Amino acid sequence: ASADLFYPLNESGALAYVARDANLRAILGGDPSGWEISEVGDGNINFVFILKGPSSCLVLKQALPYIRCIGESWPLGLERTHFEAAALKQFARFCPQYVPTIYKDDRSMALLVEGYCAPPHVILRKGFIKAEEYPLLAEHVADVLSKALFFTSLLSCDTSAHRQLTAEFCENVQMRMVTEQVVFTEPYVLSRNNRWTTPQLDNEVMDLRKDSRLKVAAAQMKAKFCERAQALIHGDLHSGSIMVTQTSTQVIDAEFAFVGPMAFDLGCYIANVMLSFFSQDGLPLSPSSSPSPSSVSPDCDPSSVDDGGNALSSSPSSRDEGSNTEISAEMSEVDDGRRVSADRRHSYKQWLVRLIECTWTIFAHKLRLLWAEHSSPSVSSCPTEKAAQGGGIKLGRGGGERGGGEGGGGGGDAYPLPVYCGVEDGDTTLAIAQDEFLRELLEDSVGFAGVEMIRRIVGIAHVEDFECIDDVEIRAGCELRALRFARSNLVNRREIPTIHELVHRLSMTS
Numbered sequence: 001a002s003a004d005l006f007y008p009l010n011e012s013g014a015l016a017y018v019a020r021d022a023n024l025r026a027i028l029g030g031d032p033s034g035w036e037i038s039e040v041g042d043g044n045i046n047f048v049f050i051l052k053g054p055s056s057c058l059v060l061k062q063a064l065p066y067i068r069c070i071g072e073s074w075p076l077g078l079e080r081t082h083f084e085a086a087a088l089k090q091f092a093r094f095c096p097q098y099v100p101t102i103y104k105d106d107r108s109m110a111l112l113v114e115g116y117c118a119p120p121h122v123i124l125r126k127g128f129i130k131a132e133e134y135p136l137l138a139e140h141v142a143d144v145l146s147k148a149l150f151f152t153s154l155l156s157c158d159t160s161a162h163r164q165l166t167a168e169f170c171e172n173v174q175m176r177m178v179t180e181q182v183v184f185t186e187p188y189v190l191s192r193n194n195r196w197t198t199p200q201l202d203n204e205v206m207d208l209r210k211d212s213r214l215k216v217a218a219a220q221m222k223a224k225f226c227e228r229a230q231a232l233i234h235g236d237l238h239s240g241s242i243m244v245t246q247t248s249t250q251v252i253d254a255e256f257a258f259v260g261p262m263a264f265d266l267g268c269y270i271a272n273v274m275l276s277f278f279s280q281d282g283l284p285l286s287p288s289s290s291p292s293p294s295s296v297s298p299d300c301d302p303s304s305v306d307d308g309g310n311a312l313s314s315s316p317s318s319r320d321e322g323s324n325t326e327i328s329a330e331m332s333e334v335d336d337g338r339r340v341s342a343d344r345r346h347s348y349k350q351w352l353v354r355l356i357e358c359t360w361t362i363f364a365h366k367l368r369l370l371w372a373e374h375s376s377p378s379v380s381s382c383p384t385e386k387a388a389q390g391g392g393i394k395l396g397r398g399g400g401e402r403g404g405g406e407g408g409g410g411g412g413d414a415y416p417l418p419v420y421c422g423v424e425d426g427d428t429t430l431a432i433a434q435d436e437f438l439r440e441l442l443e444d445s446v447g448f449a450g451v452e453m454i455r456r457i458v459g460i461a462h463v464e465d466f467e468c469i470d471d472v473e474i475r476a477g478c479e480l481r482a483l484r485f486a487r488s489n490l491v492n493r494r495e496i497p498t499i500h501e502l503v504h505r506l507s508m509t510s
């Protein structure tokens, strides 16, 4: 953004800005004097305004030259809204149903304007805290991740297009540096930014900083984060970056996007589900009520969800409404929907375990299918076809290894078809390639999940799941169990060969 043209918006400024844009004005409808606007930003970094007009609503997100939750003492460049808009536009090519539409990317004002995720959409983390179930969440997250990661990786792109994408997002360097600092480095050293529940966690934090194997593992994950240009990743895919209803899933807040390791998105998502799992034991309870019906679906057959079926079928009512007849006046006053029965909290933990298992299982299944489909010479053999119609990003002739026509066929340049899908190979070589790929992806996802969990407990940016537990002893107990689980996984990630092993270990913690 040019410093000359940039100015920070307040509510009236944001309204006037939108009113000056004919397209945006038409989307909201009516006269600007009748529009409503409010600043709703509850994230760590930016300012977010919601504008309501008679026809629809819009979201305007503006970056100021510092990190919002810290203040001007932590300056941050103004490029991030552009990269957020650019990433969401890329994801929209493959799965528009899972991202808000970008209507404006104004680099000089460091702002974007995007579609509004209307109520009943809520931030997933808030739904987790209320023990809300989302029956299509696993299917949706698996869908968006498999498509976004596949179509922006060398599994489907040619090398030239992939390098171009990598170069474009390489400029989002300041955001990567934030992650390098707050996720991978600070939690393992003395830093004024760090905080934890003290004194309860003091010994654990001291121990963590002396744990050589842990620090080596964290450094190995950091090196992968910095070195691996694998696919266009969201870069901050925690449960505060996903908005949900029972039927819809929307990925927002892609300002950390860059071409990095696929496992970082998967690990970040899994970590935040696991943080919710550990927080459930400390979150507010309503008086005990009759046991909730088990809401956990018996299995997670990926083939049953390709048509949008329920991966995680819900109980008839995932809430305990009406079952608590003796809630005191005092309790009901503070009840904002977060109080659920102990039984419900218990069954919700099982639902979260299944969510992790199903998301991974469906993701892996979809990735294999995409890879196999696009490894057929009959698919995506035209280098100029549109990515969303069946292939990744391609530049065409003069591009990657296939640019001059040699090799031919579909697929990406990492696994050229003649090598991996030749007639003499049958399905064998591709199957081995897929098995190896997914094994490494899981190992790295477990590693990234470990560092994400650790930093959310001892680093600068904590999560509401734990922060809203008022009783400090109870909160510390939950955090300690999460921290020890994360440490063990990070160090032992190579001994967790399947998602079933990971969720088994998680289940064994309670």
Ligand code: ADP
Residues within 6 Å of the ligand: 040, 041, 042, 043, 044, 045, 046, 047, 048, 059, 061, 100, 114, 115, 116, 117, 118, 123, 240, 241, 252, 253, 255
């Ligand atoms: P930050 O980068 O500061 O974390 P976010 O993009 O996460 O900002 O937005 C902050 C909050 O604004 C979100 O938690 C959500 O409540 C709201 N918000 C952001 N984008 C949308 C949207 N498209 N629709 C509805 N609410 C949104």
Ligand code: SR1
Residues within 6 Å of the ligand: 043, 044, 045, 067, 178, 179, 182, 236, 460, 461
């Ligand atoms: C100062 S770090 C703030 C954190 O919030 C963002 O959402 C990212 O997770 C980042 O690490």
Ligand code: MG
Residues within 6 Å of the ligand: 043, 044, 240, 241, 253
């Ligand atoms: Mg956010």
Ligand code: MG
Residues within 6 Å of the ligand: 096, 097, 098, 099, 100, 101
């Ligand atoms: Mg959309």
Ligand code: MG
Residues within 6 Å of the ligand: 043, 044, 045, 046, 236, 253, 254, 255
């Ligand atoms: Mg953000």
